[in-house]
Amino acid sequence: MRLVVHRSQRDVAHAVAQRLVAELEGRPSLVLGLATGRTPIPIYQRLSALAGQGRVDFTRAATFNLDEFWRLPAEHPGSYRAFMARHLFGHVRIPPARIHFLDGMARDAAEECARYERAIAAAGGIDVQILGIGANGHIGFNEPAVALQARTHLATLKPQTRRANATFFGDDATAVPEQALSMGMATILQARSVVLIATGRGKGRAVERMVNGPLTTRLPASFLQVHHDVEVVLDEAAAERLTSAQRGRA
Ligand code: PGA
Numbered sequence: 001m002r003l004v005v006h007r008s009q010r011d012v013a014h015a016v017a018q019r020l021v022a023e024l025e026g027r028p029s030l031v032l033g034l035a036t037g038r039t040p041i042p043i044y045q046r047l048s049a050l051a052g053q054g055r056v057d058f059t060r061a062a063t064f065n066l067d068e069f070w071r072l073p074a075e076h077p078g079s080y081r082a083f084m085a086r087h088l089f090g091h092v093r094i095p096p097a098r099i100h101f102l103d104g105m106a107r108d109a110a111e112e113c114a115r116y117e118r119a120i121a122a123a124g125g126i127d128v129q130i131l132g133i134g135a136n137g138h139i140g141f142n143e144p145a146v147a148l149q150a151r152t153h154l155a156t157l158k159p160q161t162r163r164a165n166a167t168f169f170g171d172d173a174t175a176v177p178e179q180a181l182s183m184g185m186a187t188i189l190q191a192r193s194v195v196l197i198a199t200g201r202g203k204g205r206a207v208e209r210m211v212n213g214p215l216t217t218r219l220p221a222s223f224l225q226v227h228h229d230v231e232v233v234l235d236e237a238a239a240e241r242l243t244s245a246q247r248g249r250a
Helices: 009-026 041-052 080-089 109-122 159-164 185-189 201-212 220-226
Strands: 002-006 031-034 062-065 067-069 128-131 153-156 179-182 193-198 230-235
Touching: 002 009, 009 041, 009 128, 009 193, 009 230, 041 080, 062 080, 062 109, 067 080, 109 153, 109 179, 185 220, 193 201, 193 220, 201 220, 201 230
Parallel strands: 002 230, 031 062, 031 128, 128 193, 193 230
Antiparallel strands: 067 179, 153 179
16 A cells, blocks of 8 residues: 555645546546545545646546445435535536446346446446545445445445434434445455545544554455555544654655
8 A cells, every 4th residue: 555645635635636637647538436425525626626727637537436325316415426416527527428326216226236337347447446434444335344245235334424424414314324335345446546535533543454454344444455556645634543654744
């Protein structure tokens, strides 16, 4: 894992946005895996601003979002489709046919998950997967458990994860769906490169265990240690528990 520590959340956003701009310049048909949550919002804002200035071109790119709530209409403000429209897709030019989501309203979860795996394969696989990390070490909705799912699947959310998602559900964690469709661990680990972003002190412990701890299904992000191309981009608060050698700032 390559660790990069920036002074602030803003610097993290600028650095990751810049990397994506460079990746898109090198490969306009880039296949991006995208994450939702609080952490990537500043990156999407930055990319939206750059797109407005004509400094990044998404027109030939394709995107696959990591996850989506189960049985939540796409129009609901809490859906990840709505999140992405607000923060990125409403601001950059990307053909709708190249934007891929899991359908939380699909008739059959297993069929929908299999369809998504086929769509990723048909696109040639994911080139760059953006990831956040839960305070409990989850990636996507791969929550700590005795065993993890390899492929895209219907996942059950931990209460802590539902609380973290309550903003668009009237701050009521019980209104957050209990289940979501999520890429699995192997789906994520098959991305050619991974950029994991964590900001804020609340992520410090999960980051430290992801980087230094044993591989364990109790901290799903620890499996990223076996991937050959992972960049972990942190602000100082999220890097607090790492050694000073590991923190050596960007
Ligand atoms: P957050 O979520 O960016 O809202 O902290 C990250 C995650 O749970 O993966």
